[in-house]
Amino acid sequence: MNARIFFYTLVAGLFVLGITQTIQRHMAFDIPWMPGETRTVWNIDAKVEFDATDKAILASLTTPFTQAGFTQISQNAASPGYGLSFLYEDNHPQAQWTIRQAEGPQTLYYNIQLLVDDESQDQAISKMPELVDIEYGGAGVAADLAASSDIIQDSLKTSADAFSFTRELLKQLNADDPNQNVSLVLAGKATKTDVLMALLNEAKIPNKRIGALVLEDGRRRQHLQPLVQVFQEKDGKIESRLFDASTVKAVDRTNLLLWDQSGKALLELTGGVNSKVSFSMIQQDQPALAAILQKTDNEHLFNFSIHSLPVEDQSLFKGILMIPLGVLIVVIMRVLIGLKTSGTFMPVLIAMAFIQTSLVTGLIGFILLVAVGLFIRSYLSHLNLLLVSRISTVIIMVILLIALFGVLSYKLGLTEGLKVTFFPMIILSWTIERMSVLWEEEGPKEVFTQGGGSLVVAVLAYFIMSNEVARHLMFNFIGLQFVVMSFVLILGSYTGYRLLELRRFKPLADKE
Amino acid sequence: MFFSSPFKLRKKGIMGMNQRNSGYVGRYNPRRLYPLVDNKLKTKIIAREANVTTPALLGVISMQAEVEKVASFIENTPGFVIKPAKGSGGKGILVITKIENGRYYKPNGSEETLADIKRHVTDILAGLFSLGGSADVAVVEGLIQFDSAFDGFSFEGVPDVRVIVFKGFPVMAMMRLSTAASDGKANLHQGAVGVGIDIGTGKAINAVQFDMPVERHPDTNKELKLLNVPKWERLIYLAASCYEMSGMGYLGTDMVLDRDLGPMLLELNARPGLAIQIANGTGILPRLKLVESLKDAEKMSVEERVAFAKKHFAETPLVEIA
Numbered sequence: 001m002n003a004r005i006f007f008y009t010l011v012a013g014l015f016v017l018g019i020t021q022t023i024q025r026h027m028a029f030d031i032p033w034m035p036g037e038t039r040t041v042w043n044i045d046a047k048v049e050f051d052a053t054d055k056a057i058l059a060s061l062t063t064p065f066t067q068a069g070f071t072q073i074s075q076n077a078a079s080p081g082y083g084l085s086f087l088y089e090d091n092h093p094q095a096q097w098t099i100r101q102a103e104g105p106q107t108l109y110y111n112i113q114l115l116v117d118d119e120s121q122d123q124a125i126s127k128m129p130e131l132v133d134i135e136y137g138g139a140g141v142a143a144d145l146a147a148s149s150d151i152i153q154d155s156l157k158t159s160a161d162a163f164s165f166t167r168e169l170l171k172q173l174n175a176d177d178p179n180q181n182v183s184l185v186l187a188g189k190a191t192k193t194d195v196l197m198a199l200l201n202e203a204k205i206p207n208k209r210i211g212a213l214v215l216e217d218g219r220r221r222q223h224l225q226p227l228v229q230v231f232q233e234k235d236g237k238i239e240s241r242l243f244d245a246s247t248v249k250a251v252d253r254t255n256l257l258l259w260d261q262s263g264k265a266l267l268e269l270t271g272g273v274n275s276k277v278s279f280s281m282i283q284q285d286q287p288a289l290a291a292i293l294q295k296t297d298n299e300h301l302f303n304f305s306i307h308s309l310p311v312e313d314q315s316l317f318k319g320i321l322m323i324p325l326g327v328l329i330v331v332i333m334r335v336l337i338g339l340k341t342s343g344t345f346m347p348v349l350i351a352m353a354f355i356q357t358s359l360v361t362g363l364i365g366f367i368l369l370v371a372v373g374l375f376i377r378s379y380l381s382h383l384n385l386l387l388v389s390r391i392s393t394v395i396i397m398v399i400l401l402i403a404l405f406g407v408l409s410y411k412l413g414l415t416e417g418l419k420v421t422f423f424p425m426i427i428l429s430w431t432i433e434r435m436s437v438l439w440e441e442e443g444p445k446e447v448f449t450q451g452g453g454s455l456v457v458a459v460l461a462y463f464i465m466s467n468e469v470a471r472h473l474m475f476n477f478i479g480l481q482f483v484v485m486s487f488v489l490i491l492g493s494y495t496g497y498r499l500l501e502l503r504r505f506k507p508l509a510d511k512e
Numbered sequence: 513m514f515f516s517s518p519f520k521l522r523k524k525g526i527m528g529m530n531q532r533n534s535g536y537v538g539r540y541n542p543r544r545l546y547p548l549v550d551n552k553l554k555t556k557i558i559a560r561e562a563n564v565t566t567p568a569l570l571g572v573i574s575m576q577a578e579v580e581k582v583a584s585f586i587e588n589t590p591g592f593v594i595k596p597a598k599g600s601g602g603k604g605i606l607v608i609t610k611i612e613n614g615r616y617y618k619p620n621g622s623e624e625t626l627a628d629i630k631r632h633v634t635d636i637l638a639g640l641f642s643l644g645g646s647a648d649v650a651v652v653e654g655l656i657q658f659d660s661a662f663d664g665f666s667f668e669g670v671p672d673v674r675v676i677v678f679k680g681f682p683v684m685a686m687m688r689l690s691t692a693a694s695d696g697k698a699n700l701h702q703g704a705v706g707v708g709i710d711i712g713t714g715k716a717i718n719a720v721q722f723d724m725p726v727e728r729h730p731d732t733n734k735e736l737k738l739l740n741v742p743k744w745e746r747l748i749y750l751a752a753s754c755y756e757m758s759g760m761g762y763l764g765t766d767m768v769l770d771r772d773l774g775p776m777l778l779e780l781n782a783r784p785g786l787a788i789q790i791a792n793g794t795g796i797l798p799r800l801k802l803v804e805s806l807k808d809a810e811k812m813s814v815e816e817r818v819a820f821a822k823k824h825f826a827e828t829p830l831v832e833i834a
Binding site: 335338386387388437442443492493494495496497498499501502503504505506507508509510511 | 514515516517518520521522524526528529530531534535576634635638639640702720723724725786789790793794795
């Protein structure tokens with residue numbers, strides 16, 4: 001009895017393990033349940049233009065992080081003659097081009113692909129940006145100082161923390177009818193963003209300039225929109241919020257990519273003048289899986305899965321991982337239905353050949369080959385040959401037949417017929433040999449029952465194994481193998497009647 | 513209705529293939545003993561040691577070089593049988609019933625030459641008829657002169673009696689009669705007639721061909737109800753003693769009746785088929801369950817077991833199975 005309990009625990013364990021792993025994979029890696037789901041990928045080009053001054057050039061372009069809403073899939077750069085490296089300096093990523101000498105107008109391209117990803121998070125903020133003095137560039141330093149401290153005093157009174165303070169400042173700066181102080185600080189050349197940052201700095205509130213890119217499909221020659229990120233520390237945690245100096249409204253982060261989070265310059269250039277950075281972007285819909293694989297490729301999280309193998313081996317596994325489903329069909333047909341097949345798992349092999357040849361071609365080719373093979377084999381049985389050489393003869397015969405069918409169908413313009421070469425020859429030969437022996441011993445009826453049974457199971461297995469959804473699921477969710485295994489195990493302990501036995505024993509059951 | 517309800521079958525105690533495999537064959541037949549049963553030569557050897565009569569052994573051919581020796585084995589015999597030691601389902605059994613002027617005749621009258629016979633032996637050695645195609649040996653046995661009690665009941669073949677022996681108890685028996693459809697072979701799925709035999713008396717109960725009831729033999733038109741197996745006592749005694757000999761808990765024993773030598777063991781089967789239930793018109797499960805419920809079954813002698821079986825499993829049982 002204990003063995004039974006252990007068995008059912010094992011089966012249940014395998015089942016739960018498989019299902020858990022599958023769900024975990026779906027949740028953690030976002031692998032879709034259905035094939036063909038698509039995800040949006042933004043393909044963004046940054047074009048850096050400047051005039052070289054015949055000196056050594058070092059150009060560093062700040063590039064975006066993976067951030068809330070976007071996950072970086074790949075980046076690359078086109079820059080003829082330049083040395084290129086992707087660096088991570090001062091806590092922000094950048095692309096750096098270098099060349100010993102260049103002259104005249106230069107154009108450098110940087111490309112990044114970002115997956116629209118609801119699950120990605122902003123980078124954690126580790127430290128506050130430092131406070132710096134910024135000049136307002138208004139009427140005069142003294143006047144500015146007086147005006148700015150008035151503005152700050154006004155805002156401080158009506159606010160509670162750094163964020164509400166910033167909002168109060170924005171209200172003053174963007175008022176329809178600005179007061180005298182505001183007009184004074186805005187009088188200079190400085191932008192509202194600069195003024196806002198200067199005011200925040202003066203109020204000892206850490207802040208940072210952010211360059212954001214509004215994503216819109218097919219846009220070209222775009223520029224970064226300046227935003228101000230305001231920081232405050234609360235309960236030992238650093239929080240931040242984005243503000244747009246030109247409006248009181250909160251910043252909408254949908255389709256907004258925070259490109260430059262360095263707080264410094266977007267482009268640092270030595271050895272060139274008149275630099276200009278512009279952006280163009282397109283939106284692409286990629287199959288979800290490919291996008292996710294690219295995403296995780298970077299993260300090295302798939303290292304344990306088949307996806308970490310070279311593509312060639314992956315496609316091999318794509319076939320192998322379907323076999324358990326075919327085997328499950330065989331088990332069901334034999335244990336629950338009671339169908340006779342010739343050779344236990346031969347139907348699975350035939351089904352795999354069908355996948356290569358396509359069903360109708362495969363069926364016609366298979367039946368034709370076996371029929372002609374049986375005919376020729378019946379002659380061989382008169383020759384009194386040893387078994388091994390007889391089988392070998394059948395193999396050679398099958399190869400010749402396949403060649404003949406291939407050439408014939410090609411000449412007749414039926415390129416489909418060429419697919420017969422996909423049939424595993426050894427399997428075919430054994431099928432012919434077994435069928436032939438069966439024919440001699442048990443008569444044609446048994447040959448048709450077993451051959452028919454094999455083909456029925458093979459066709460069923462073919463439909464399951466070639467099903468797109470099944471292929472997608474089995475390949476991407478390794479856990480399903482455990483689920484199939486638990487089914488096979490539980491079927492192995494089934495002691496009830498087979499469907500065909502209900503027919504067979506009917507006269508017995510109906511007696512009396 | 514095309515199918516009968518599984519509950520109805522269950523109620524009648526009919527055993528299905530899955531249950532036979534996991535509940536009986538898998539549980540009571542130790543894997544390591546299979547070679548004794550699957551190899552007819554080994555069966556013959558252990559049968560001799562256990563004093564169970566078997567058909568006369570004329571010779572064994574185990575190598576291709578020895579194929580020529582077959583001629584010497586079959587000299588001066590009225591007839592003979594060549595079979596593969598590891599054959600299954602009656603495959604590869606060649607029966608010669610008449611030898612005249614160097615010509616050999618099969619039961620259906622067709623002629624075989626000595627070359628044909630050697631080819632057959634070659635096929636056997638190459639493993640054509642054995643499970644998995646492994647190399648095999650050919651066993652040459654004397655022809656059984658079957659009992660006249662079976663005249664008219666069989667067409668061109670030796671009728672045999674299949675007795676299912678469960679833990680040493682003969683639980684169910686059936687006579688297998690070859691027909692024209694079965695080509696002289698005694699396998700039910702090939703078209704032989706199965707006649708359920710009363711464990712108590714050796715008399716016919718019920719007959720089937722291709723799983724359907726029949727009244728008369730399809731070729732000889734003899735009424736099958738009249739069948740009565742002679743020397744029945746000795747036959748089931750021999751069958752029951754195959755348990756000790758083979759160690760198999762769930763065993764199909766194939767017995768034949770020789771005119772002169774009486775019942776003898778032809779072969780053993782570790783995976784006996786289910787058709788015996790149809791031939792007997794009753795399910796086998798209640799009988800198996802009864803035997804399983806016996807506590808001191810292991811201590812009972814062959815005689816006690818046969819007596820128990822006759823008492824409980826007879827057509828008109830002395831004691832009803834609960």
